[in-house]
Structures are given as structure tokens and as C-alpha cells.
Amino acid sequence: MLEAPSFHAIAAMVVTIAMFIGFARSRPSTEIVSLMTIAVIAVFLYFFPLPDTRPTDGLSLAFSGFGHYALITICALMIMGRGLVVTGALEPAAHLLERLFKWNVQIGLLVSLVAAMALSMAVNDTPVLVLLLPIFVSLAARGAMPASKTLIPLNAAVLIGGMATTIGTSTNILVVSIASDLGMPEMSVFHYTPIVLVAAAIALPYLWLVMPRLLKDNTQEDTRPRRHFQARLRVSEDGPLTGELLSDILPRLPDTVTVHDPPIGRLQPQQRLLISGPQEAVEEAMRTLRGEAAPDWVLSKIKRKASAQNEDVIVVELAVTADSRLIGRTLPSSGVADLYGVAVLGVHRPERWTGVTDEFNDYSAGDMRFAEGDVLMVTGLRADLEEFARGDSLLMLEGMRELPRRSKAVLSAVIMGGAVFTASIGLFPIAISALAGAILMFLTGCVKFDRVGRALSAKVIVLVAASIAVGSIVEASGAAAWLGMALSLGLSSLPPALVLGAIMLFVTVLTNFASNATAATVGTPIAFSIATELGLPPEPLVLAVLFGCNLCYATPIAYQTNMLIMGEGSYEFSDYIRTGVPLVLLMVTTLSVLLVLTYRL
Known part of the structure; x- marks a missing residue:
């Protein structure tokens, strides 16, 4: 007969349920619920x-999450992801996927999901998501599907793919190792892969077509006015524009960029292209076309100074005030580049130009005179830009942004690739690889110490710490063991098919509220014991545990990749429940049926 749970086990289950209710209600905030x-x-x-502990040991258990390797690993992975973004290392991949999404959004998402599944079969799922996460965030910024609609499906695809092989996740290795210690024959890498592939094919339509519709667009609205800047790009001698037809170039430009007075025939060196569009779009056009929007000597000077002082080159918007020295002057006569070492890339005039006007032609020739209210798009170092604003009575507007440090793009990609590779082949644990990669990002200047706060999410940090504390008390109090014993007693009279489903569902619930390791440690011996008592082959029941440990879609605390996407997608706890619970039920049903059919139970 099953004994009643201990006082501490009951308390642990109550705390877990209370935390779940608090997260599901979204009131108070996730951070407050976690800290409480x-x-x-x-x-x-x-x-x-x-029992057998001191009162202060409880403090260590409660706050152990803040020093836990899982939290440190997540923070290190966020920092490495930041390094890829600020150096522009992922732009080629983002451009490729962007073209696919522009061609067809649904096909782009489908290809991404299938690729994520395939990658995570051979590479540990955490590094796979770390590589894909900044790409999809960048795609969202470029106008593809919002990050909040793609990251949860992408994460689910990675987790499903990781379930397909014994090396896909560390949890799989743990379950297989425990089962081997209990006397089961050791499973090969692809021992159960066909079962997971069939289940993945059944789940894919849900991930692809249904899940994005269940998620809101959490894109933060940009409240700044959408100013359209006019810029003139000079075709350089050795640039990619020379000899090209403009009709061949236009598809590579952002949709919000307009080319005015398009030239006829092939582009020639020193020829000017007049473009207009929002700040980010104009910058993207400059990068794509590698055209010069300012004199080459001043741009080179800015780059050399930035490299010498180890500072970032930034772009700001500066408004011309009534007291400005620039009023009535042209850009060449203003001497801005000589006086301050900054470059004016474009001009916005409140009366927006919608076509080619005399005023626009004056700007292209350098004869346009600045007027009060004009907004200049200027690039340079922060100190020089501030001196320019003070010296010429300009008002610095919102819209400052750093230019990617492209000189370090290859370096940041090599660091990330090295961290992923060493973790995927098992040379180092993912925690060590991630920490080493983060340190190298700092030492090489790919990520700067004063920018670390932008890479980390306070919500994710306290949520990870709280989930680790809850998982620790659930295990230490005996709550997990008691639930396992209750399960084993309740399954003795059920048919094999229902036994499989019940074990998988139990482990799934445990993994979504405690941890994968706890679920594997508790669930594997229970499954082996139930198989012995009921006279069933142990392998399908152990696989039910393995699969259940990977069905961690329903809560953000279930797995570290769930938490990695939480900040980038601006997700709430309820988003995981709404999209994850149907997927869990679908996968439990599908995998249980497939196990019954495969092992003829």
C-alpha cells in the first residue's frame, strides 16, 4: 500500500502548482512570480x-539557481548570440532565408523547420537553436515573419529532431545509460529514429500551419516618426555596381527604398544613384550596393579612428535648429567632415520628397541649402557626433544605432562555430564551450563589456533560477519519487498500450515542471520495474520515458532552449501552454501508438 507523501513532499507539490498558476495568469509578472x-x-x-539538513542549507537550495551551470550556460549563449548580431556575421544566412521568405512565407518557414529538425538529430539541440535564434530575430527585423510567431515552432522542431537519436540531447544519453545499467542492451545511435521520424512528420503540419496562428505578434511598435532620407550613392571603381543594369540590382534592395531618376544603361564608375527611404533601409541599400554615400576619405578616417580607439561607429539623426550655423549652407560649404570628422549620409526634409524635384537634384549635386527642421543622418564616433551637435546647434533625435563591426564578423562566426562543434562532438560540455566562447567574444572585442546588458534578459535569468530551485526541492523532498510509486501502483491493471501512454504522460508532466534529468532519473527505473512486474519487454517502456523527457513544450521552465527564446520572442508563460499542450497531447498519442505497433504489444 502506498504511504502518504511526506510533509516536505506535499509542500513541494503545492509550491510547484502555485508557481504554475501564477505563471499561467501572467499576474503578477513572470519576474515577480519567480522571485516570490x-x-x-x-x-x-x-x-x-x-531531514538531516540545517536551516541555512535551505537557503543554499533556494538560491542555487543563480549559480547553477544551466543559468551560466544560458547567459553565455546569449552573449555569443549577441556577438553574431553586432558583428553582422549572420547577414549572409539571413539574406538567403529572407529571399526565401519573400518568395513564399510558408515555404520559408517549412524549410526552416525541416532544417532545424535535421540539424538537431546530429548536433545537440541547444547549439542548434543558438545558431538559428539570431538569424530569425534578424529576419523579423527585416520584415519577415515576426519572431514571436517563429521561435516557438522553431524550438519545438529542434526538440523533436533532438529526440530522434541517442546523441540528440544529453537527456537521451542519460536514459540510455540508466537503462543499460539496469541490464538492457545498449541502444545504437539510430535505434529508434524511424519511430520519431514518423511522429515528426505527423507533428510538422501543426508546427508549420497551426502553431504560428496561435501566437500573437509581439513586435514592439516603433513610435518614432518614419522619416525618409535622401542619399546619393557613388558607384565605385571596383564595386559590384560597375557594369550592372539597375533592373538587376533593384530586387536586392529593401522594399522601402526608392531609386529616383534611374539611369539608363549599365552603371559607370563615379555615377550617382539617388535613393530615398527610412534610415535602416538606406543603410541596408548602402551595404548591399557597396556604394559610397559620403566622401571616401572621411569614411576611411572614421573607421581608422574607431579601430584605434576601440569604439563603435554609430549612426544618429540630428535636427537642424533655428540657431544652427548650417542654415543656408550647402553640404560641401559647411565643412562638417573637416571640422568634426563625421559624415552626412542623407537628409530628410519635413516636406517629404515623393519624386524627383529640383530640390532633390540640388541635393544630388551638393547645392541644396540646409533649412530649419531638416534632419541629417550622420555617422561617426559618439564623441565627434556630440561635438558636431553642440558646435552647430543640432538636436540629437531618437534613432541612434551602432553599425555592425563587420571586421570581426568572421572572428565571431569562428568562435561560435568552435563552441558549437566542440560541444556537439562531446569534446567539452556545453557549459564549458559556451563560457569559453563568451570569454573569447569579450577578449576579441566582438562583444563589449558595457553592452552585455543588451544581450541578457532579466526575465529569463530569474525564471531559470526559480525553475532550478523548484526542481531541486521536488527531488530532494521525495515528491518525484512518491509520484513515481503512485504511478506504478495505478498501472498494474491497465493494458500495455495504456501503460505506455500513462508512463509517457507522467514523465512529460514531470519534465515540464521539474527538469529533464529528474524525469529521466525517476522515470527510467520505474518503467523498468513496471515492465518486470507486468511481464512486458522493457525497451518500449524505457523509450516511453525517453520520449516523455523530450516533450518539454508546455512551459518555459521545462528546458533551457525554451528560456533562450522567451526574451527574444517577448513570450508569456501562457504562450507556451497554449501552443505546447496540444503538441504534447499529439506527440504522446502518436508515439504511444507507434510504440505499440512497433513492439506488437
């Missing part, structure tokens, strides 16, 4: 310590 959970565990264990 940690506080309750710390206070409870201080006054009611676990």
Missing part, C-alpha cells in the same frame, strides 16, 4: 528544514 517562488522556498526550508 524562490523566497517562499528559502523561508519555508529555513523554518522547516529537510
